[in-house]
Amino acid sequence: xxxxxxxxxxxxxxxxxxxxxxxxxxxxxxxxxxxxxxxxxxxxxxxxxxxxxxxxxxxxxxxxxxxxxxxxxxxxxxxxxxxxxxxxxxxxxxxxxxxxxxxxxxxxxxxxxxxxxxxxxxxxxxxxxxxxxxxxxxxxxxxxxxxxxxxxxxxxxxxxxxxxxxxxxxxxxxxxxxxxxxxxxxxxxxxxxxxxxxxxxxxxxxxxxxxxxxxxxxxxxxxxxxxxxxxxxxxxxxxxxxxxxxxxxxxxxxxxxxxxxxxxxxxxxxxxxxxxxxxxxxxxxxxxxxxxxxxxxxxxxxxxxxxxxxxxx
Numbered sequence: 009x010x011x012x013x014x015x016x017x018x019x020x021x022x023x024x025x026x027x028x029x030x031x032x033x034x035x036x037x038x039x040x041x042x043x044x045x046x047x048x049x050x051x052x053x054x055x056x057x058x059x060x061x062x063x064x065x066x067x068x069x070x071x072x073x074x075x076x077x078x079x080x081x082x083x084x085x086x087x088x089x090x091x092x093x094x095x096x097x098x099x100x101x102x103x104x105x106x107x108x109x110x111x112x113x114x115x116x117x118x119x120x121x122x123x124x125x126x127x128x129x130x131x132x133x134x135x136x137x138x139x140x141x142x143x144x145x146x147x148x149x150x151x152x153x154x155x156x157x158x159x160x161x162x163x164x165x166x167x168x169x170x171x172x173x174x175x176x177x178x179x180x181x182x183x184x185x186x187x188x189x190x191x192x193x194x195x196x197x198x199x200x201x202x203x204x205x206x207x208x209x210x211x212x213x214x215x216x217x218x219x220x221x222x223x224x225x226x227x228x229x230x231x232x233x234x235x236x237x238x239x240x241x242x243x244x245x246x247x248x249x250x251x252x253x254x255x256x257x258x259x260x261x262x263x264x265x266x267x268x269x270x271x272x273x274x275x276x277x278x279x280x281x282x283x284x285x286x287x288x289x290x291x292x293x294x295x296x297x298x299x300x301x302x303x304x305x306x307x308x309x310x311x312x313x314x315x316x317x318x319x320x321x
Contacts, residue, residue: 012213013265015204019064023197024053027177031057033282034167036261038065038210042127042172042254043148045113045286051227052177054151056198058109065199066208067106067145074116080123083110092250095121098135103127106143107209110150114163121167124148145210165289172254173279174286220260221270225315230255230276236308237284242294243304245288255283273314281305293314296302 013035020031038045046054047124053069062069072082085101102108105122113121127133131142149173151195168174180188191197206282230252240248259275266275285301292306 010213010216012130012205012209016061016064016068016245019201019204020057020060023060023201024152024177025187027053027154027178028189030175031179032265033258033279034061036258036265036279037175038147039136039213039264040149040172040254040257040261041145041214041217042258043150044172045168045171045174046067046149046151047174048131048151048176048178049154049209052058052179054177055109055111057177058149058151059198060134060201061149062107062109063198064204065107066149066203066206067147067210068143068176069107069109070102070105070249071109072102073111074113074120078116078120080120083120083123084127084133084135084190087138090232096136096175098138098140100135102132102138103148104140104142106145106147108146108148110148112153112154113150113167117238118161118164118167121153121163125167128256143207145207145214149218154297165287169250171286172258173282191211217257217261217264219269220263222256222260226259226271226273226276227256227317229273230259232312233276233280234310236312237288240304240308242291242299244289244291250286256277256281277309277314278310 016035017031020035021028024031034044040059046057048054058071059069061067072078083101083103085099085104087096087098090097110124126143127146128148131144133142148171184194189263214282229248233255234252237243242247245252255276258279259271262275262279263269263271281302284305288301289303290299290301290304
């Protein structure tokens, strides 16, 4: 396997302590070409993780702090008349970059959030009838505070569905916190992050990931899980076809990070909750019973027959 992912993991785990599994899923999503939603309380390292990624990959980076008065043109850009040129001139918004950190996405209006839909799905922006392509490796990392936190509103399903995964770093344990305090006593670990590749190398890695093999049997397994979610009495609607494609893509990335050129069932099972939980809408009865999307998906993983690993090769 290419040593770039190894160096990338070393960089990210040096600034995000004690969350190696989440960091691995984060890297897999990046290599799969997906957008990432980080949901957690303030101060757990969401922004730090995004900054460490941008410095490690040498990407163009913009950070947009979203607030109730943020408008769509802050994201997409706008055209304004320039008297000196006698014409309208396009002024790019925050999304015209390789890596966009959309901080506190659920603090802004649905209209402003929707400005990201075209960019996230099609890699382009349309402003005043003119379409502008985004960089090949364009990636959105959005953060949100847990729903119910003061000043937040739920992100619409159409927006959530554009995110390949939803991840949560969570609070560190006692030993990890001790290391964090020690590491930051004299310097910020972000300052020691070294670039491990560039845009061209990242694009090449994504191309390698896309060539990882998914057997017919495992494609059937993904479809069976997808159907089981749709048929569950606890869900109002199942996972979209976009979600099923995301599950396949990130399973490929997981296999690649493990040094394999083929997917095994554990790659799919490990990714199901991060990929699908934020896409589910539960029934009123399920919510009243205290069930969560994660509970439902774990139950379905036990019910849907899993292919043998040897058959996946």
